Every structure is written in C-alpha cells, then in structure tokens.
Amino acid sequence: MFSREQIIKALRDVRHPEKKSDIVTLGYVGEVTSSASGIKIILTPEKSNDPLLSSIKSNCVRAIKEHLGPDAVVESIEVRPKVVVGKTEAPKREVLPYVKNIIAVSSGKGGVGKSTVAVNLAVALAKEGYRTGLIDADIFGPSVPKMFSAEGFRPSVRKEGDTDIIIPLEKYGVKILSIGFFVKDSDAVIWRGPMASSFLKQLITQGDWGELDYLLFDLPPGTSDIHLTLVQEVPVTGAIVVTTPQEVALADARKGIAMFRSEAINVPVLGLVENMSWFVAPELPGRRYYIFGKEGGLRLAQEASVPLLGQIPVVESICNSGDNGTPSALGDTETGLAFMNLAGEVIKEVDKRNRNLDPTEKVKIITQ
Secondary structure, X not given: OOOHHHHXXXXXXXXXXXXXXXXXXXXXXEEEEEEOOEEEEEEOOOOOOOOOHHXXXXXXXXXXXXXXXXXXXXXXXXXXXXXXXXXXXXXXXXXXXXXXEEEEEXXXXXXXXXXXXXXXXXXXXXXXXXOEEEEEXXXXXXXXXXXXXXXXXXXXXXXXXXXEEEOOEEEOOXXXXXXXXXXXXXXXXXXXXXXXXXXXXXXXXXXXXXXXXXXXXXXXXXXXXXXXXXXXXXXXXEEEEEEOOOHHHHHHHHHHHHHHHOOOOOOOXXXXXXXXXXXXXXXXXXXXXXXXXXXXXXXXXXXXXXXXXXXXEEOHHHHHHHHHOOOHHHOOOHHHHHHHHHHHHHHHHHHHHHHHOOOOOOOOOOOO
C-alpha cells in the first residue's frame, strides 16, 4: 500500500492541458486511498463534462505507474464535480436527437478488418449522398485516425450553455470522433471499463453531430463494457458483424450475433460482412485464391438467418489505402465497388428493418 503523500506527489506530474497547471495545484484531487486491491482517486473538477477529463484520468494512471512502480494498481478514478451552493444543474441535453439511424459495426475477434469495413462503409454512405458520422469506439486500439490520415487532429470545443461541445473532424463527407484525437499516437490507453465507458459517453453526448442519416460505431472486438454502454446510451438501429471465412473467426462471430440477439440487448442484426473472402494476384486478375477458406461467411449467414451483406476480397490496395488515409471506397477499383455495393445492401436492410420492426429501445439496467 502507498501513502497519500506518495500518491499526491505522483499526481503533481499530471497537468491540465488547457489550464497549464497540475491537477493538485488546481484543486482537482479530492480523496485518495490505497488498499490491497489498489489505489482509489476522487477527482473534483469544476465541471463533470470537461472533455479533457478522460485524458487526465489516463495521465493519472500513467503517473502512478511511473512514480510508484509497475505493480501500482489504480482500482478506480471517480469524478465528483465541486458543488456550488445555490446553483442548479442545467437540464440534460437530449442524446443524438437528429440522428436517424445508429449502426454498430462489430466483430467477434480482432484482426478481421472490422475498422476497415466501418471506415469504408461510412465513406461509401457519404458518397451515396447520406449525411454520415463515425465514432471510433475501439477505445483501446483506435485505428480510425490513421485511416483518415488525421493522427495529429485535435478537436476544437465550443460552449453551449454550461456544456462543452466537441467539434468532430469532417473528411470525405464523414463526421469523425475518436479517442485517438485526444491522446498521443505512442501512448497506450490503460483504462478500466468505467473510464472507457465514460469517454464513449462524452463522444456521444457532447459531439456536435447535428443532423445525420447514419451514425456508425466502430466497436472493439468481442463483447465488452463498451458494447453495453452503447446500447444503454442510445437506441441502436441495427448491428453489422464482420468476420473472415476462417472457422476460428466464424466461431466468434456467432457469439457476436448471439449477444445482439439476446433478450437483454435485443438489437436487430442487419447482416454479416465477410472480409478477406479471397485473394486476387495483380498478375492474374481473373483467378481467386481462397486463402482463409471458402464461403464461410455465407454458411454462417444462412445458419443464423441473416443477410450476407458483402464479400470483400484481399487486395494489397486496401492495406495501402488504409495506411495512406485514403479509404478504398473513394476509388472505382474492385474493392471500391465492393464497399459501394456493401453500402447499398446496408441501406436496403436498414429500410427493411425500419418498415417491419419497432424502434429499438435503450437497454435499462435494473439493480436489485
């Protein structure tokens, strides 16, 4: 266990990015305790909706590790804004009031190209003339900034009453927010579940999203707190599950479909996207190599009774386009056309879902 003095000394290295002073001097540090289970910190900022709080929390964890050693564990960082006597809390803003459709893009496991699909689908929808937004909710591995060549972008903030509104990046017709816009490229995000969920809520509720036809969420692989936070915060129109034809990926994709269909979540699955369906060598454009198996996504779609929204081939240009910040959907190549076809199928399935099913309700957590 560590003393309060040791913890406070470590936290003096954490500076507020705008106020140019450390959080101890600013009076942001309230109660700190240390026990066998870890260190608990209570932050007392002037307001709970400071968009920089998530970054400050991450820096607190880093400072504790640097000063007290790698074995120091931060069990929790709670935010309790200073209470001003006689001041009433401003009414809460309605969440995403002008967004027509909210789409979750998910995968059962990592490495199947989920973010590539999310980015290119967003760009393809924008090319079709739809007002489109993208939230990079893959908190621990944000790759969207790289794919839009926007690693150095830092969002500006405007005031709306007592609330700070975060202005998204707009590129290729898509409004974009990502945790990667708030942390250094070289920094690892070391957050517990509640911290990551809190940051996602900020991107949702404080982002200046305006009127959108589609808002896509690039979710982390698997099932996690982030998925639960999303369905608790907003009514998700439908989910898209990304997989490869490989059996290992298909097994995890089944779990993803089951999660969205579970009674507790109850989000319609719009369909499955099979990525890396086949490889085409540039010198043999007419020949396909099924290096990850053949039509595994089609079999799973039939088994789960969901549409196969698209099959995306393995082409070197997809990787290059992602690394260069120019998504494949921008071009008229084979992969560009595949993503445009995917967008067309998604539009069709969303329209069908909205005609035939009641609007999705937010998940309510009932405590005993």
